[in-house]
Amino acid sequence: MLLFLLVYLLASFAVFFLPSRLKKYKALLPALVQLTAFIYFLHFISPITRGISLTLKIEWIPRLGLNGEFMLDGLSMVFVLLITGIGTLVFIYARAYMKSYQGTDKFFFYLMLFSMAMLGLVLSANLIQLFIFWELTSFLSYFLISYHHEKESARKAAFQSLYITSFGGLAMLSGILLIGSVIDSYSFNDWMTHSEMLRESPFYFPGLLLILLGVFTKSAQFPFHFWLPGAMQAPAPVSAYLHSATMVKAGVFLLARLSPVLGGTTEWVYVISLIGVLTMLTGSYFAITQTDLKGILAYTTINALGVLVLLLGINTKESIKAAMLFLFIHAFYKATLFMLAGLIEKKTGTREISRLGGLIKYMPLTFIFALLALLSMAGLPPLLGFLGKELIYEAKVQSPGIASLVLVLGVISNIFMVAVSLFFARKVFLGRPAHYAKVPDEKGIAYLIGPGILVLLSLILGLFPGQLGTAVIKPALIAVFEGDADVELKLWHGFNQVFFLSLLTIMLGLGLFWAMIKRRTFTETWRKINGIVFSVQLEQVFAWVMNKFVEISLMKTRIVQHGYHRYYLMTIFVFTSLLLWSQVLFTASPAPGLSFSFSPFYISGLALVIMLTTFLSVMSRSRVVTIIAMGVAGYGISFIFLYYSAIDLAITQILVETLTVIMFMAILQRLPHFAVLSSRKNRFRDFLIALSFGSVMTVLALKAIQVNLNKPISEFFLENSYPRAFGENVVNVILVDFRALDTLGEITVLTIAALGVFVLLSTKKRKL
Amino acid sequence: MNSVILQLAAKYLKWLLITFAILALLRGHNQPGGGFIGGLMAGLAMIFEGFASNTEQMKEILRDKPLRLTGAGLLIIFLSFIPSLVTGNIPMTGIWMKIPIPVGGEIKLGTPLLFDAGVFLTVTGVTLLFVLSLTRKNAWR
Numbered sequence: 001m002l003l004f005l006l007v008y009l010l011a012s013f014a015v016f017f018l019p020s021r022l023k024k025y026k027a028l029l030p031a032l033v034q035l036t037a038f039i040y041f042l043h044f045i046s047p048i049t050r051g052i053s054l055t056l057k058i059e060w061i062p063r064l065g066l067n068g069e070f071m072l073d074g075l076s077m078v079f080v081l082l083i084t085g086i087g088t089l090v091f092i093y094a095r096a097y098m099k100s101y102q103g104t105d106k107f108f109f110y111l112m113l114f115s116m117a118m119l120g121l122v123l124s125a126n127l128i129q130l131f132i133f134w135e136l137t138s139f140l141s142y143f144l145i146s147y148h149h150e151k152e153s154a155r156k157a158a159f160q161s162l163y164i165t166s167f168g169g170l171a172m173l174s175g176i177l178l179i180g181s182v183i184d185s186y187s188f189n190d191w192m193t194h195s196e197m198l199r200e201s202p203f204y205f206p207g208l209l210l211i212l213l214g215v216f217t218k219s220a221q222f223p224f225h226f227w228l229p230g231a232m233q234a235p236a237p238v239s240a241y242l243h244s245a246t247m248v249k250a251g252v253f254l255l256a257r258l259s260p261v262l263g264g265t266t267e268w269v270y271v272i273s274l275i276g277v278l279t280m281l282t283g284s285y286f287a288i289t290q291t292d293l294k295g296i297l298a299y300t301t302i303n304a305l306g307v308l309v310l311l312l313g314i315n316t317k318e319s320i321k322a323a324m325l326f327l328f329i330h331a332f333y334k335a336t337l338f339m340l341a342g343l344i345e346k347k348t349g350t351r352e353i354s355r356l357g358g359l360i361k362y363m364p365l366t367f368i369f370a371l372l373a374l375l376s377m378a379g380l381p382p383l384l385g386f387l388g389k390e391l392i393y394e395a396k397v398q399s400p401g402i403a404s405l406v407l408v409l410g411v412i413s414n415i416f417m418v419a420v421s422l423f424f425a426r427k428v429f430l431g432r433p434a435h436y437a438k439v440p441d442e443k444g445i446a447y448l449i450g451p452g453i454l455v456l457l458s459l460i461l462g463l464f465p466g467q468l469g470t471a472v473i474k475p476a477l478i479a480v481f482e483g484d485a486d487v488e489l490k491l492w493h494g495f496n497q498v499f500f501l502s503l504l505t506i507m508l509g510l511g512l513f514w515a516m517i518k519r520r521t522f523t524e525t526w527r528k529i530n531g532i533v534f535s536v537q538l539e540q541v542f543a544w545v546m547n548k549f550v551e552i553s554l555m556k557t558r559i560v561q562h563g564y565h566r567y568y569l570m571t572i573f574v575f576t577s578l579l580l581w582s583q584v585l586f587t588a589s590p591a592p593g594l595s596f597s598f599s600p601f602y603i604s605g606l607a608l609v610i611m612l613t614t615f616l617s618v619m620s621r622s623r624v625v626t627i628i629a630m631g632v633a634g635y636g637i638s639f640i641f642l643y644y645s646a647i648d649l650a651i652t653q654i655l656v657e658t659l660t661v662i663m664f665m666a667i668l669q670r671l672p673h674f675a676v677l678s679s680r681k682n683r684f685r686d687f688l689i690a691l692s693f694g695s696v697m698t699v700l701a702l703k704a705i706q707v708n709l710n711k712p713i714s715e716f717f718l719e720n721s722y723p724r725a726f727g728e729n730v731v732n733v734i735l736v737d738f739r740a741l742d743t744l745g746e747i748t749v750l751t752i753a754a755l756g757v758f759v760l761l762s763t764k765k766r767k768l
Numbered sequence: 769m770n771s772v773i774l775q776l777a778a779k780y781l782k783w784l785l786i787t788f789a790i791l792a793l794l795r796g797h798n799q800p801g802g803g804f805i806g807g808l809m810a811g812l813a814m815i816f817e818g819f820a821s822n823t824e825q826m827k828e829i830l831r832d833k834p835l836r837l838t839g840a841g842l843l844i845i846f847l848s849f850i851p852s853l854v855t856g857n858i859p860m861t862g863i864w865m866k867i868p869i870p871v872g873g874e875i876k877l878g879t880p881l882l883f884d885a886g887v888f889l890t891v892t893g894v895t896l897l898f899v900l901s902l903t904r905k906n907a908w909r
Contacts, residue, residue, distance in 0.1 A: 647800040655808040659895060662815060666903045726864055726878065728798040735802065736880040736887070743883075744845060747890050751838050754897040758835075761901040 001056055001070045004037050005120055012112035015105055026105065027095030030112045031088050037119075038084035041077070048077055048475045055125060055189075065186045071125035074475025078324060079122035079253050081472070082245040082331050087115050089450030093339050094237035096446035097346065101235070107147060111238065114140040118246040122253055125188040127176045131169065134218070134250060138165040141247055145234045157230035160542065164217050164227045172214025172254075179207035179262075188257070195261045205267055211258070212271060219251025221309055222278040225302045226538045232294040236342020239294060240450075243301045244335035252305065252327065255312045256320070256480050263315045276310025277409050279303075284416035288423070288516070289527045293341040293351040296424060297334065300377060303413060304330040310406065311395060317481055319395035322388065324476045328468070329376060329388040332458045336373040336451040340366055343447045344428065347440035353424075358433030363442040367429045369451040376458045378421035379414060380506065384462040389414065389505075393498045411505055418509025423516055570689060577693040584699055603643055610636040623674055627664045631657055648731045771820070778820035785813030793888050794881075803884035807891025814892075815899050834896035841890030848882035 011033040015026050044054065053073035060066050072080070094111070098104045117136035124130035139162070146158030180186045182201040183194045191198060198204060215221070220228035228248065232239055242248065255272070262268060283303030290296040304326070311323035343366060344359065345351045360367045376385030396407045442448065461468050515522050598604040610633045617629035634657035641650035678686075717730050717738060727733035735743050789809035796802030814833075851863040864878035 648802065648805065651800060651805050652808070655805060655812065658812060659808065659899070662812075662819075663899055663902055666899060726797070727880070729796060729800065729802070732796045732802040732884070733880075735804070736797075736884045740880070740883060743887065747842070747845065747887055750894050751842060751890060754834075754838065754894040754901075758897050758901045 001054065001072055001123055002058075002068075004040065005116055005123075007033060008037070008112060008116035008119065012109050012116065015108045015112065026108055027091050027098070030108055030115075031091035031095070033112075034084050034087040034091060034115065038081065038088060041072070041080045041084060044072060045077065045471055048072070048074055049471055051475070051478060053479070065126075065180070065184065066128055067126055067187065068129060069126035069187055069189075070123045071188065072123060074472075074477070074479035075253070075256055076122045076479075078327060078472060078476045079245075079249065080119065082249070082327070083115060083118050083122065086241065086245040086331060086335050086450075086454075089335065089453060090237050090241045090339075092446050093240070093342075093450045094235075096444045097235065097237055097342055107144075107235070110140055110143045110147075111241070114144060114241075114246065118250070121250055127180060127186040127188065127191070130254070131173050131176060134172070134214070134254075135166065135169050137247055137250060138162060138169055138218075141165070141231070141242060144238045144242070145231050147235055147238065148233065151233070154233040157227070157233040160539075161227040161231050163546070164224050164542070168214040168217025168224070171210045171217075175207045175210025175212075175214065178203045178210065188261075191258075191261045198261060199265060204262070204265075208262055208267060209271070211254070211262075212275075215251035215254050215309075216275060217251075218254075219248050219305045219309060220279075220302055221251070221275050221305065222282050223538055225279060225282060226542065228302055229295055229298040230539070232292070232298050236294075236338055236345065239297075240335045240338035240342070243297070243338060244331040248301065248305055249327070249331075252308045252312065252323075255309065256323070256476075259312060259315055259320070259480055260482060263312075269313055269315055272313030273310055273406065274313075276306050276308075276313050277406060278306070280306030280310060280413045281409060282306070284413040284420070286530075287420045288416055289523065289530055291353050293344065293353060293356075293424075293428070294338070296353070296420060297337050297341060300417065300420060301330075301334060303417060304334070306413075307392065307410075310410075311392065314395060314406070316395065316398060317477070318391070318398050320480050321473060321477050322391035322395040324473045324480075325384075325391055325468075326388045328461075328472075329384045329458070332454045333373040333376040333385065336369060336454045336458075337377070339447070339451050340370045340373070343442065344440075346447075347442070348436050353427050355434055356428045357431040358429070359440065360429040361433055362440045363429075365448055365452075366442050367425075369448070369455045370429065371425050372455045372459060373451070374421040374425050376455075376462075378418040378506075378509065379502070380418075382459070382462050384458045384465070386502075387462060387465055390498050390502060393501050397497060397501075407501075411501060414505045415508045415512060418506055419512035419516060422509070422513040426513075426517060570686075573689050573693045577689070577696050580696045580700060581692070584696065584703065603640065606636050606639055609633075621674060621676075623664075623668060623671065627661060627668070631661045634660070646731075648729070774820045778817040782813045782817040785816065786810050789813065789888075793884060796884060797880065803887030804891055807888040808895060810888070810892040811895030811899075814896060818900075818903075834893045834900055837889050837893030838897065839893075841886045841888065841893060843886070844889060845883055845886035848879045848886060851879050 011030050014029060018026050018029070047054075053071055055072075056068075056070040058068035060068055091108075091111070094108070098107060101107070114137060117133050117140060121130060121133035121137060124133060142158050142162040145161055146154050148154045149158075176186065179198055179201075180191075182198055182203055183190060185191070185194075217224045217227075228243075231242065234242065259268075280303055283299050283301070283306055287296050287299035287303060290299055308323050308326060308330075311319040311326065341351065344356065344363070347363070348356060348359075350356065372383065376383040379385045379389030392410065393407070396410050613629040613632040613636070617626045617633065620626050620629065635654065638650045638653035638657065641647075641653060717734055720738075721727055721730045721733045727737070786809075789806040791806075792801035792809060793803055793806035794801075796806065852861040855863060857863070
């Protein structure tokens with residue numbers, strides 16, 4: 001498993017290093033890797049159907065619960081097969097689609113890396129690790145969506161999706177940390193064994209909500225769904241991949257993964273079902289009024305995601321079975337349709353539905369594939385989609401508590417889907433041929449390989465679903481829902497309640513379709529009503545929030561970062577001294593038994609000199625006097641160091657003092673004339689601040705002698721300096737051996753400071 | 769400042785001072801001294817020469833030395849970690865080896881010395897960088 005992640009990583013970088021002779025095959029290299037991965041993972045199917053899951057653990061920081069943990073079970077298998085299988089087809093398609101673009105190296109690099117992240121995500125058995133892959137997919141999808149970065153709309157859409165998904169990602173991380181803190185582990189297996197404890201802990205509900213926020217943003221659930229239609233700015237292969245098998249399915253995966261741990265509670269069922277239902281309705285409702293091919297598809301994706309989330313929310317055996325099947329159905333038809341929409345756009349130059357029509361004459365194969373995919377989307381027999389819809393209805397019929405409501409809304413949304421599917425086929429392929437700039441064709445076999453295979457699969461699996469049920473769906477179901485389950489998929493279920501619901505759906509869908517076609521004004525009025533009812537678009541709300549956020553940060557920056565060095569210093573000194581004073585007063589210890597003595601006289605004399613020169617440096621009106629006085633004070637202090645036999649310290653002090661004086665001298669002649677600019681009041685205020693800071697430091701120094709929390713470490717250094725580090729100068733041994741890391745840090749900071757000074761002073765002042 | 773005597777004297781005194789600084793570096797492990805002190809000394813020695821001549825000459829003498837010295841110092845510090853990594857110790861462990869001298873006795877060489885040499889060069893470079901930046905003419909234009 002891990003090997004394959006590495007292979008993916010290498011393959012993504014290899015795109016750049018292909019010799020120019022092989023450059024034209026650069027899409028095939030990732031496709032080949034994907035195909036190999038697909039076959040490789042396929043051969044694990046037989047152990048997995050027997051209920052064996054493969055795990056791999058690499059310890060990294062075990063004490064923090066941060067380990068590399070991978071797991072391949074039935075659930076991961078479903079997603080792995082989708083990612084690698086559809087990935088193969090998408091890369092083959094992209095080879096044809098991306099031919100006319102610049103910078104495709106980068107494109108294939110990002111897309112392959114994205115596949116790796118996605119694969120890593122579904123194989124993760126450690127929640128922190130999962131989060132890392134999760135963020136990687138958000139991050140990489142940003143690059144993929146903004147591929148046409150010269151267009152402002154693409155950049156905007158990419159930012160939107162990045163903001164929303166990474167906002168959710170961070171919420172999810174805090175949720176994971178919150179819940180994980182209960183048992184102090186982030187390993188999925190630990191969560192499994194302690195699921196009772198997790199569900200009963202007070203952190204359960206807030207943690208769950210935070211994790212769900214991540215799921216909902218990633219899987220484009222209401223009210224975060226609006227980033228997904230924006231993401232159609234990406235090239236068609238990316239849309240096909242993101243919408244069908246990856247990215248948005250990550251949220252679904254996490255829900256399914258966590259449902260045995262956190263699922264089944266009333267909170268789980270109601271929150272998730274509610275959001276799922278809302279998303280389902282939003283998606284199907286707005287799909288009807290779209291005029292852009294990819295727009296229609298994007299909203300149907302939202303609908304499908306709503307259905308999936310709803311099914312996982314209901315959390316019964318039937319619903320999860322339906323969800324797993326629907327995952328395949330949706331991936332198959334959505335990838336097909338996006339690829340075909342890309343092809344149509346390529347050949348006709350437009351995606352606007354009103355400017356398309358009669359394409360059946362020019363693109364017969366495309367029509368057949370699209371029709372089959374659309375029928376699957378509408379849920380008509382004999383395609384896999386029909387099976388899925390039946391199962392979904394069944395799950396909804398049997399869902400506890402909220403059955404009737406969910407069922408009615410589900411039927412309504414499916415009516416919309418039937419109408420949209422038929423509308424799509426009718427408008428694009430049938431009717432009078434529209435006027436095209438050049439005659440469209442469907443040359444380029446690579447365009448049709450992917451859709452062809454997927455549609456064929458949809459059809460065959462629709463007719464003979466048995467294998468899919470036992471080999472793939474059943475293990476996934478067992479992984480989510482412990483215990484045995486029988487999954488017997490059949491096309492024909494007999495005349496039962498569910499069948500009549502299907503019939504009703506199709507009839508009403510046809511009616512709606514008829515109304516849309518026959519009455520031209522019907523959709524127009526619909527759109528108008530939408531314009532009034534939904535005048536506040538979530539996209540605009542998002543933009544408003546972002547704008548306000550930037551405004552507030554600007555305001556804050558203007559207040560806090562005012563640019564006056566003296567006020568920065570003042571703030572630092574005032575706050576530090578206040579903090580220190582409060583600390584000194586709160587931890588009042590018995591009065592330190594200090595004893596002052598003036599002997600030896602030369603040291604007390606030295607102290608007097610230091611004090612006097614300090615005073616002089618403050619009071620003097622000549623800079624030279626100030627500098628010299630400060631130098632004298634510094635040298636005086638170094639003598640005190642010397643007296644107490646801190647020779648290294650003394651030498652350093654002398655050298656630094658010398659350097660300071662030199663530096664002052666260097667700039668002295670360039671400074672403006674000395675002037676007293678601050679008022680008497682200001683100077684008094686500064687005097688108070690200085691006094692407070694100085695005195696608190698003195699008090700602290702005096703206290704430091706008294707306080708002895710632990711055995712001082714100096715003894716260790718003294719004892720070990722020679723035997724362990726072969727040095728007699730303890731100060732130096734500490735610097736270069738015991739505390740070498742600190743020294744490294746200090747030296748680095750020093751270098752950065754020097755570079756800063758260098759750059760600041762060597763930049764020529766620009767005229768303002 | 770334009771004193772020929774000082775200029776000439778500084779030229780040679782600089783090397784004396786640098787020798788002294790290196791001595792401070794080498795003896796640092798057992799007696800007062802070390803990379804930081806040595807580095808400051810060496811930096812001051814070069815600044816001394818620069819101040820004795822005028823600024824234009826000083827720029828000519830030092831040119832881009834400070835940046836190189838700083839970089840080289842940091843590089844040496846990182847190099848000094850390699851032995852501890854190669855031998856499988858905790859990173860930054862001091863690795864020592866004893867080289868016997870034919871005359872008698874032995875010299876102990878270790879990565880801490882290399883580390884200290886890195887500190888020496890970096891501090892020299894940083895010191896020069898500070899002073900040189902401040903004395904540049906166009907910095908105050």
